[in-house]
Amino acid sequence: MSATxxxxxxxxxxxxxxxxTHPGPLGRLGVWVISHGKIVAAVWVxxxxxxxxxxxxxxxxxxxxxxxxxGSQSVQVRELAQQHFGGNASSAIQVVVQSDAPLTSGDGPAxxxxxxxxxxxxxxxxxxxxxxxxATLTPDGKTAIILAGAGADTNEMVRAATDLTPRLQAxxxxxxxxxxxxxxxxxxxxxxxxxxxxxxxEMISWPVTLIILVIAFGALVAAGLPLLLTLAGLIxxxxxxxxxxxxxxxxxxxxxxxxMFSLALGIDFALFLVVRFxxxxxxxxxxxxxxxxxxxxxxxxxxxxxxxxxxxxxxxxMIVPSPSFRSMAGGIMISVVFIxxxxxxxxxxxxxxxxxxxxxxxxxxxxxxxHRSPVFERWGERLWRxxxxxxxxxxxxxxxxxxxxxxxxxxxxxxxxxxADASARVGYDAVQQAFxxxxxxxxxxxxxxxxxxxxxxxxxxxxxxxxVMPAQTSTDGSSLALIQAVPRVDPxxxxxxxxxxxxxxxxxxxxxxxxxxVENLDLKAEIDRTTPIVIATVMILGFLLLLFALxxxxxxxxGTLASLLSTLAAFGVAxxxxxxxMGASFFGFEPQGxxxxxxxxxxxxxxxxxxMDYTVFLLASAKEHWEKDGTAxxxxxxxxxxSGRVIFAAGGVMVAVFFTFALSGPLPPKEMGIILGIAVLLxxxxxxxxLLPVLLRLTGRAAWSCPAWLxxxxxxxxxxxx
Numbered sequence: 001m002s003a004t005x006x007x008x009x010x011x012x013x014x015x016x017x018x019x020x021t022h023p024g025p026l027g028r029l030g031v032w033v034i035s036h037g038k039i040v041a042a043v044w045v046x047x048x049x050x051x052x053x054x055x056x057x058x059x060x061x062x063x064x065x066x067x068x069x070x071g072s073q074s075v076q077v078r079e080l081a082q083q084h085f086g087g088n089a090s091s092a093i094q095v096v097v098q099s100d101a102p103l104t105s106g107d108g109p110a111x112x113x114x115x116x117x118x119x120x121x122x123x124x125x126x127x128x129x130x131x132x133x134x135a136t137l138t139p140d141g142k143t144a145i146i147l148a149g150a151g152a153d154t155n156e157m158v159r160a161a162t163d164l165t166p167r168l169q170a171x172x173x174x175x176x177x178x179x180x181x182x183x184x185x186x187x188x189x190x191x192x193x194x195x196x197x198x199x200x201x202e203m204i205s206w207p208v209t210l211i212i213l214v215i216a217f218g219a220l221v222a223a224g225l226p227l228l229l230t231l232a233g234l235i236x237x238x239x240x241x242x243x244x245x246x247x248x249x250x251x252x253x254x255x256x257x258x259x260m261f262s263l264a265l266g267i268d269f270a271l272f273l274v275v276r277f278x279x280x281x282x283x284x285x286x287x288x289x290x291x292x293x294x295x296x297x298x299x300x301x302x303x304x305x306x307x308x309x310x311x312x313x314x315x316x317x318m319i320v321p322s323p324s325f326r327s328m329a330g331g332i333m334i335s336v337v338f339i340x341x342x343x344x345x346x347x348x349x350x351x352x353x354x355x356x357x358x359x360x361x362x363x364x365x366x367x368x369x370x371h372r373s374p375v376f377e378r379w380g381e382r383l384w385r386x387x388x389x390x391x392x393x394x395x396x397x398x399x400x401x402x403x404x405x406x407x408x409x410x411x412x413x414x415x416x417x418x419x420a421d422a423s424a425r426v427g428y429d430a431v432q433q434a435f436x437x438x439x440x441x442x443x444x445x446x447x448x449x450x451x452x453x454x455x456x457x458x459x460x461x462x463x464x465x466x467x468v469m470p471a472q473t474s475t476d477g478s479s480l481a482l483i484q485a486v487p488r489v490d491p492x493x494x495x496x497x498x499x500x501x502x503x504x505x506x507x508x509x510x511x512x513x514x515x516x517x518v519e520n521l522d523l524k525a526e527i528d529r530t531t532p533i534v535i536a537t538v539m540i541l542g543f544l545l546l547l548f549a550l551x552x553x554x555x556x557x558x559g560t561l562a563s564l565l566s567t568l569a570a571f572g573v574a575x576x577x578x579x580x581x582m583g584a585s586f587f588g589f590e591p592q593g594x595x596x597x598x599x600x601x602x603x604x605x606x607x608x609x610x611x612m613d614y615t616v617f618l619l620a621s622a623k624e625h626w627e628k629d630g631t632a633x634x635x636x637x638x639x640x641x642x643s644g645r646v647i648f649a650a651g652g653v654m655v656a657v658f659f660t661f662a663l664s665g666p667l668p669p670k671e672m673g674i675i676l677g678i679a680v681l682l683x684x685x686x687x688x689x690x691l692l693p694v695l696l697r698l699t700g701r702a703a704w705s706c707p708a709w710l711x712x713x714x715x716x717x718x719x720x721x722x
Contacts, residue, residue, distance in 0.1 A: 024718075026300045026344070027293030033345055034292055034352040044346050048232050051239025058238045061245050062252040066154065066323030067187075067412075068519050069526035073504070077514025078154075080446050084474040085482045086127025087149025090444065090516040091157040094182040095119070095146040095168055096427040098434075100175050102141035103131075107173040112144065114171050115178060119148045124160040126151035127475065135469050135484075136435075143434035154184070155249045161188035165423050181427025181440070183516040186415070189422040191252050193666050201673075202259065205660035209267065212653050221360045222274055225350060229342045230266030234259060237335035244334075251324045254331025257672065260661050261606065262335040264654040264680075265310065268613060269343040271650050272299045272643075277351050278358065279372075288355070292348050300344055301717075302620035305549045306613045307340040312545060313609035316537040317602060320530045322523060325602065332606075376644030380637035383693050391694030394686045401569035401682070408575040410527075410597040412520035414492035415440070416590045417667040432490070436466055441491030441517035443500070445483045449473065451508040452481035458507050459485045464499030491517035492592070524597040531601040538605055539564065542612050549616065550623055551714050555703040558695045559619055562687050563611035567604055570679035574599070578671060587674065589667050599671055606672075607679040610654070614688045617643050622696060626704050627718055635704070636696040644689055651684025 023031060033040050068075050074090075081089035095115055099108050112131075119125050126149035131137035136145035148164075150157050161184040172178045206227065213223035237258055241250050276299035281291035314336070317329035351358065383390055418425040431439045443465075447455045452471040459468045469484040489495045500521055503513050539560055546556035574595055576582045581591035618639050625638035655677050662673030696703055706714075 023293035024297045024301070026304065027297040029344065030292040030296035030300065030348045031289050033348045034288065037349050037353070040345055040349050044232065044342070047236050051237075051243075052235045053239065054242040055235050055238035057242050058252070058255050060159075061242050062250050062255060066249060066251050066327060067523060068154075068322060068324075069523045070321045070323065072519070072522035072526065073512050074514035074519040074522045077444055077446050077512050078519065080480065080512075081444055081482060081514070082126070082150050084476055084478045084480055085149075085472060086129075086475045087125070087151050088127070088129065088147060088444075088472070088482065089150045090182075090514065090519055091150040091154045091184050092182060093119075093125070093148040093150075093157070093161055093164065093180055093184055094427065094431070095148060095178065095180050096430045097131075097144045097146065098177045098179075098430055099142050103137075103144055103176070104141060107176045111171050111173065111176045111178060112146070115146055115168055118164065118167060118171075119146065122160060122164060124152040124156055125149060138434045143430060145431065150184070153249075157184040158187045158191070161185040162191070165189070169423060179423045179427035179430065181424045181431065183519075185427070186418065186424040189418055189424045190666060193419055193422065194256060194669060195252070197661075197666060197669055201661040201663065201669075204663070205263065205657045208656045208660060209263070209653055212649065212656055213267065213271075215649075219359045221354065222278075222358050225274060225347070225358075226267040226270035229270055229347055229350075230263050230339060232346070233266060233338040233342045234262055234335060236338045237262065237331070240334055240338075241331055244330075249323060249327065250331060251327040253324065254328045256669065257328055257606075258332045258335035260657065260669075260672070260676075261332050262339050264657045265336060265610075265613065266339040266343070267653045267657075268617075268650040269303045269307070269339065270347060271653075272303055272617060272646050273343060273347055274351065274358070275299075275646055277348075281355070282359070288352055292352060295351075296344070296348060298620075298624060300348075302617055303343055304340070305545070305620065306616040307336060307343075309542060309545050309612040309616060310336055310609040312541045313538050313605050313612065316534045316541065317605050319534050319537065320601060321526060325598065328602065329605070372638075372641045373645040374641075376648075377637060377641035379644065379689070380640030380693065383640065383690065384633060384637055384697055387694045387697045390690050391698070394690040394694075395565075398565050398569045398682065398686060398691075402565065402572045404575045405568050405572040407579075408571055408600070409579060409594045410524070410600060411492065411494070411592070411594040412524050413596050413668065414490075414592050416592050417596075419666070436486055436488075437490050438466055438487030438496070441487055441496060442515055443485045443487060443503075443513055443518060444515045445485060445503070445507070445511055445513050447481055447483065447508065447511040449479050449481045451510055452483065454508050455481075455511050456483055459483065459503070462499065462503065462506075464488055464495065464502065487517075491520070497521050527597050527601055531604075534601050535604055538608050542608060546612070546615065546619070548714060549717055550619055550704075551706050551711065551717065552623070552704045553706060553710065554699060555619060555622075555696065558699070558703075559612075559615045559692065562692055562695070563608055563615060563683070565691075566611050566679055566683035566687050567607045569682050570607055570675055571595075571600065571603075573678050574603075574671070574675045577674060578667075587662060587670060589670050592667070596668055596671060599675070603672065603675050603679075606676060607683075610676070610680055611683045611687070614647055614651070614684055615692065617647060618688050618692060623704070632696065632700040632703070636693050639696070640689070640693050647684055647688050651680055651688075654680040654684070 078089045119128050129147035131144035165180045168178050168180050244250055277295040280286050280294045311333050314329045314333050318326050415425050415428050428440045459465050465485050466488045467486040472482040474480050487496055500513055500518055543560040546559050550556055578595050584591045621643040622635045622639035626635040658673045658677035662670045
C-alpha cells in the first residue's frame, strides 16, 4: 500500500480528521467488541462449530412439503382420508408399474410382489391397495398402480418417498418399469433436483462474486471478508434451522432461498462497513477505537436499519396461512439475523485485527482509503444539473417494463417444474397415458355414508368428471365414505378449478372435495386473498421504518414508492419471460404459460426488502450530509459520491449471485434468480443511482422537512458524526 493511499482523500469531510470522541450506541458496541476481542471471537467460534454440527443434516431433515392452505377444505379431506381410509390421502405414494405385456406374465408378478413387500416393510406406509381392474389397472393389464397409503404426516411422507423411490425403481427389468409418483414423490424429486441445482449455482456464484468484490474493494483480503462472514452466518443458520425443524416443520426451500438471499445481503452489509472503515482509518488516520466507532455510528447504523427493514418486509409473508410460506420467510429471516449479527460484531473485530493488512494485494491503481468517489461525485453533479433529462428517462424505462405486469397470470406449479426423467414426472405421464388426462389429479370426496349414493350420482352427472370410483367405507367404522373421481382435464388446467367450485356448491350437504390438485387450488385462492394484504403491510411498514430513520415524511414516502416501481418493473419482465416464454430456451426451462402463484407475494417481499436496503444506504448517506451541511446540493451529491460506488458494487454482486442461480435447476429457483436479478439491476442502477437522487434534487429542502408535532413523536436519530 502506497503512502498516497494513507492520506485523507475527502476534502469535504475535514472534520473527520478530528478525534471521534462521542460515539453513539453502535459506536460504543464497536469499541466494546474490539476491546473484548477474545470473548467475541470465542462466542462466534462456539456458535459456528456448535450449530455447524447440525448443518450437514439440512438436506435430510428439512422437507419440501407444507404447500397447503391451513384450515382449507382440501386439507381437512386429506387428514380425514389418512385417519379413516387407510392413508388413501393426497400424500399417498402411487407406484406405477408398466410392462410391454400383461403384468400377469413374465417379470410382472415378481415385480409387483417385490414392490408390495418393500412398501409393507416401511413403517411410514399405511394400507397398501393392490391394482384394481377398472380403477388402477388398465383393461389390457399393462399398466398398474400400487397405492401406498400415507401412514405419517406430509413431511415424513416426502422423506419416505426419498428413501423408497430409488429402491422401487431398482426393481425395474428389461420388460417392466417401476416409477413412483404422487405429490410426496413430486416434492422429493423436486428437492433433489433443487438441491443439485443450488449447489451447482453456489459453485459458480462464489468465484464470480469474489472477482466482483476484488474489483469493488480493490484488494484481495478485503474482498474475501464478506464471503467468510456470510459463510459463517449461513453455517449457523443451517444448524439452527435443523434444530427448529425438531419443533416446527421447516421447508428445504427455507435453506435454499436463505443461501441465495443472505449471500447477496451479507456482501452488501460488509461492503458498506469496510469502505467506511478504510476511509476513517487509512484516509483520515483516526486511532483504531475512533475509526471503529465512526464506522459503526455511520455505516453500521445504516446496516442495522437496513437489516431491520429487510426483516420487517419478510415478516409480512407470515400473513399467508401456509407452512411453506412461513418456514421460508422464517428461514430467510433467521439467516439475515445471523448475517446482521456477524456484520455488527464479528466484522469490526476482524477489521481491527487486520488493520493495514486489510489492503494486502491491493490493485495498483486503487486508492483504498478513498471513501468519496470522484467518479460518482461527477455523476451526482450531472444529475444535479440535468435532473429532468435523467429522471424522466429512468422513469420511462421503468414504466415501459412495468406495463406487462398488468396481464400477469399465476397458477400453482405444474409437473413441468420437474426434470423430464424424474420418477414423479415419468409416473405422472404414464398415469395420464393409461387412465386419462385428469387421472394424476384425481379428486377425493369425503361424505357422510348416508349421502354416498347421491354424491356418486351427482359426480357422474357433472360434465367435468370423466369417471367415478365406487364409494369406500372407512377402515375404522366411522360414518364416512370416500369417493374418488377422475376429472376430464389435466391438474394444471384452469377448468379444474371451475369443476371443483361447482362441485362444492352442488354436491349434497356434508360433502368435502379434496385431493392433491385441489390442495394447490385452495392454496392459490388463499395466496390471492392475502397478497394485497401482504403488499400493503410491507409498504406501510417500510414507509414507517424510513420515517423513523430519516425523520423526513416526504423522502420516506418517495423512497417507498420508488421501491414499488422497481418491483412492478421486475414483474413486468417476469411476465414476458415466464408467462410468454421470451428467452425460455436461453434460460433452459419449459414455460408453463403463467408465473408460479407463490411468486408475486413472496418475491414482492424479497424485492421490496432489497430495494429498501439500497434506499436506506443512499438516504442515510444523504441525511448525514444534510445534517452536516444543511444544503440540498450537499445532501444529494454527497450521497451519490459516498454511497454510489458501494451501491454499484453491491448491485453488481447481487445481480451476479441471483443470475447464477437462474442458470441451472428446476423452474422455481430460475424464477427467483431471474426476477430478483432483474429487480436488483433496475433498482440499483435506475432508481438508487438516478431516480432517487433526482427526487432529492427536485424536492430540495422539502425532502428533509418534518412537522414539529411529528418530530416530537419520533426518536432522535442522527447519522452525522462529531
